Amino acid sequence: RSAELEKMVAVVTTRDFQEPELKQRAMAALTAARAKGYPVLFKEHAAAWRARWDGADVTISGDDAAQQGIRFNIFQLFCTYDGSDARLNIGPKGFTGEKYGGATYWDTEAYCLPMYLSISPEEVAKNLLIYRHNQLEGAFHNARAQGLQGALYPMVTFNGIECHNEWEITFEEIHRNAAIAHAIFQYETYTGDTDYVLNEGFDVILAIARFWASRVHYSKRAGKYMIHGVTGPNEYENNVNNNWYTNRMAAWCLTYAIETAKAAKHRWKELGLTQPELKIFEKIALGMYLPEDSELGVFVTHDTFLDKDLRPAASIDAADRPINQHWSWDRILRSCFIKQADTLQGMYALGHLYDLETKKRNFDFYEPMTVHESSLSPCVHAILAAEIGYIDKAVEMYYRTARLDLDNLNHDTQDGCHTTSMAGSYLAISRGFAGMRTVDGLSFRPVLPPKWTGYGFKLRYRGRLISINVSKDSVRLNLVSGEPVALKLYEEMILLDGEAARGLGKVR
Numbered sequence: 001r002s003a004e005l006e007k008m009v010a011v012v013t014t015r016d017f018q019e020p021e022l023k024q025r026a027m028a029a030l031t032a033a034r035a036k037g038y039p040v041l042f043k044e045h046a047a048a049w050r051a052r053w054d055g056a057d058v059t060i061s062g063d064d065a066a067q068q069g070i071r072f073n074i075f076q077l078f079c080t081y082d083g084s085d086a087r088l089n090i091g092p093k094g095f096t097g098e099k100y101g102g103a104t105y106w107d108t109e110a111y112c113l114p115m116y117l118s119i120s121p122e123e124v125a126k127n128l129l130i131y132r133h134n135q136l137e138g139a140f141h142n143a144r145a146q147g148l149q150g151a152l153y154p155m156v157t158f159n160g161i162e163c164h165n166e167w168e169i170t171f172e173e174i175h176r177n178a179a180i181a182h183a184i185f186q187y188e189t190y191t192g193d194t195d196y197v198l199n200e201g202f203d204v205i206l207a208i209a210r211f212w213a214s215r216v217h218y219s220k221r222a223g224k225y226m227i228h229g230v231t232g233p234n235e236y237e238n239n240v241n242n243n244w245y246t247n248r249m250a251a252w253c254l255t256y257a258i259e260t261a262k263a264a265k266h267r268w269k270e271l272g273l274t275q276p277e278l279k280i281f282e283k284i285a286l287g288m289y290l291p292e293d294s295e296l297g298v299f300v301t302h303d304t305f306l307d308k309d310l311r312p313a314a315s316i317d318a319a320d321r322p323i324n325q326h327w328s329w330d331r332i333l334r335s336c337f338i339k340q341a342d343t344l345q346g347m348y349a350l351g352h353l354y355d356l357e358t359k360k361r362n363f364d365f366y367e368p369m370t371v372h373e374s375s376l377s378p379c380v381h382a383i384l385a386a387e388i389g390y391i392d393k394a395v396e397m398y399y400r401t402a403r404l405d406l407d408n409l410n411h412d413t414q415d416g417c418h419t420t421s422m423a424g425s426y427l428a429i430s431r432g433f434a435g436m437r438t439v440d441g442l443s444f445r446p447v448l449p450p451k452w453t454g455y456g457f458k459l460r461y462r463g464r465l466i467s468i469n470v471s472k473d474s475v476r477l478n479l480v481s482g483e484p485v486a487l488k489l490y491e492e493m494i495l496l497d498g499e500a501a502r503g504l505g506k507v508r
Contacts, residue, residue, distance in 0.1 A: 008033050015087070052078055055458055055465060056119035058429055062453035069402030070429065073422035074119070080419055083116060083124025086131050090419055097416015103156045103163065104131075106176035107376065107420040109183035110349075115423040118430055118459040122191045129187060132180055133200045135160025136207060143211050146171060150210030153180045168238040172231040174215065178249035181208045181256060182349055190438045192462055198264045206271055209257035209281055212250040216284055224289035232302065233376070234342035236324075236332050240302035242291050245346045248299075251288040252350060254281040298365045301343050308336040312368040322373045322410060338370040340377035348380045351387075352439040360388045367393070375404055379424025379432075386432040386447055395449045398428045429457060434468060443488035444477070446470045448507045461485070466496065470507055477502050 010029035012022050033041060056074055060067040080094035090112050091102035108128060117125045132139075132153065138160020139151035145162075146152065154162035155169050155176050164170045184201045188194065197205075216225045227250060232243035258278050261268070268274070291300035300306060316337070320326045323337060341348065344366055347359045363384055372378055382397035400409060402425035405417045430436045433455065435445030442461055448454070448470055456469035464482030468475070475489065477496055484497035494502045 006038050008038075055460060058426065058455065058457040060452060060455045063449075063451055066398065066402060066452070069399070069406060070425050072406060073402060073425045076417055077112070077115070077419060077422050081112070081116075083120055083127050086127040086134065089128065089131050092419055093416030094419045097414075099415040100156070101158075103158055104154075105156060105420075106153075106179040109179040111376065111379070111420045111427065112423045113183050114186055114431075115426045117187065117190045118436075118461075119426070121460065122187075122193065122462075125187055125191075126193070126196060129184060129196070129204075130200065132183075133204055136203060139207065143214075148211055149214035150212070151177075151204070151207035152211050153177050153208070168231050169235075172229060172239060173235070174230060175232060175243070175246040175249060177208050177211060178246075178253050178349075181205050181253045182249070185256060186438075189440075190461070194263070197260060198267070202260055202264045202267060203271070205253075205257050205260050206273060209254050212253055213280055213284055216250070216288070218287075219289070222289060223287075225284045225287045226289045232342045233340055233345050234301065234338045235374070236335070236337060236339040237302065237305075238333060240304070242289055243302045244291055244299045244343050245301075247288050247290055248346045249349065251285040251290075254285040258282055258285075296365060297361045299343050299346070299362060301338075301366070305336070308334075310336045310369065313337055313371045314368070316371070321371070323371060324373050325411065336369050338366060340370070340372065340374035341380040342366070344384060345380060348384060352437070356388055359384055363388060363390070372397075372400060373410060375401075375410070375418035375421035376424070378404070378421065379428045382424075382428035383432040386428075387435065387445075389447075391447055391449055394428070394432055394447075395451070398425065398432065398449075401425045401428055429455065430459065434470065441488065442485065444468060444475075445490055446475050446507050448472060473506060475507050 008030055010026040010033070012025045012029065014022070017025050056078070058070045058074065060070065076094060076096070081088065081090045089104040090108045092100045092105055092107055093102070113125050113128050116128070135157070136151060138157065139153045141160075142154055142162050143150050143152040152174060153176055154160065154164070155173050156162065156164040162170055181204065184197060184205060188197045188201070216227055218224075219226050226242050227247050228241040229239055230243050230246050231238045232240065232245050258281050261273060261278055291303055292298070293300050293306060316323065323332055343362055347354055347362055351359070367381055370377065370381070372381070378397040378400035382394045382401060385391070385394035385397060401421045404410060404421040405413045433447055433449065434457070435443075435447065436459070437443045446468070454469065454471035456467065458465055458467045458480065462485070464485055465480040466485070467478045467480055477487070477489065477494065479485065479496035479498040484495055486493055486495050488494070489502075490508060496502055
């Protein structure tokens with residue numbers, strides 16, 4: 001014998017309706033669902049998931065563990081955020097755990113938004129930007145609380161006001177501001193939507209530039225602008241001076257504001273912008289101090305980093321890993337060990353401005369000292385490693401980002417899954433192994449890991465759906481839907497017009 005129970009549940013909240021309406025609204029939703037019946041509801045549910053997977057699935061052949069990891073992560077991200085409501089954002093644990101309380105972090109702009117640009121309609125990524133624009137007043141408040149101009153977006157928030165309670169993060173990890181502006185840049189170069197950038201986007205870009213202009217100070221001794229007292233992306237170092245990533249991204253934000261202002265002159269009066277202010281932005285950007293060691297040929301993470309006892313993470317006793325669960329904070333902060341990409345985060349974010357040799361030198365110097373004890377770390381290293389030709393390292397880092405939770409690699413999955421790492425696994429495929437770039441038009445430089453026999457995925461790009469399939473014998477691109485588009489595959493321009501798949505023989 002068997003029994004079947006159908007239970008329909010409607011969830012309504014005061015986020016959408018007044019409290020006296022809730023019961024009536026819930027009953028109306030249940031009545032409509034009951035009228036359809038379970039078979040119809042299930043059919044609609046399945047169709048919605050098929051539509052999602054059709055534009056987002058990644059296939060990997062020859063490596064079941066790699067395949068399992070990416071599909072698990074895409075599914076979790078779709079369960080976490082669908083982009084239909086600009087009031088919502090992406091919690092670091094999604095709905096899998098209560099750690100971080102579902103707050104918004106810079107992870108969204110740096111890692112999740114780039115993925116959603118490829119797997120969802122562009123309105124989804126746009127809603128993430130609108131979320132930050134809606135909280136601009138909170139960012140103004142955060143800056144004023146520090147006695148500064150412009151807007152300082154929070155490290156952790158629910159409503160735009162900073163709610164983190166650790167001073168070294170709340171007041172010093174100000175690099176998060178750059179991630180907000182860079183997300184707009186990524187959206188602009190990916191979608192071509194200049195209307196948003198020149199309106200709501202410029203509100204944010206200019207406010208962030210004004211913050212950086214008030215946060216720097218001029219060193220008469222060095223003749224340079226500097227930023228002291230910060231915590232960079234590497235949270236295993238606090239209160240440092242002239243963190244390269246922070247300084248570099250601040251200078252880039254100022255330059256981006258200048259470039260955007262040229263096309264947004266109709267907004268100058270409204271925003272109180274003048275040419276003298278832009279000249280100040282330019283002077284700071286050109287005069288920013290960026291620590292560098294000419295002998296090593298690398299950018300220096302911060303002023304005193306090279307004075308540390310520099311040694312590889314491989315020298316750490318295995319019983320002490322991860323160090324954040326075995327060492328005191330005093331010991332960690334005095335060590336050279338890097339929690340996550342810091343200088344290399346800049347090589348990734350501003351990759352279009354640096355050549356391969358520069359990326360390789362910095363990767364060779366910093367990656368060996370990196371312990372990757374942040375879910376934000378592996379995907380950046382996977383992307384850079386694939387770009388500079390370190391395929392084995394790229395695969396190692398892909399596994400770390402794709403299977404971080406499935407294999408509990410950081411011994412903390414009990415707190416919930418890492419949505420940032422999950423988004424990173426998709427970026428490791430699309431921007432890493434496939435070499436996708438969008439700053440100067442769409443381009444690909446695919447590589448194929450030796451163990452894999454192939455991989456493929458679809459991506460949305462300016463109203464089009466494009467598929468790319470990479471095997472040992474060929475690289476094939478196809479316009480699934482949308483208008484013809486010109487793109488670059490390796491060094492050759494190709495027109496995808498829907499007639500047939502285009503490719504360039506064997507993968508390089």
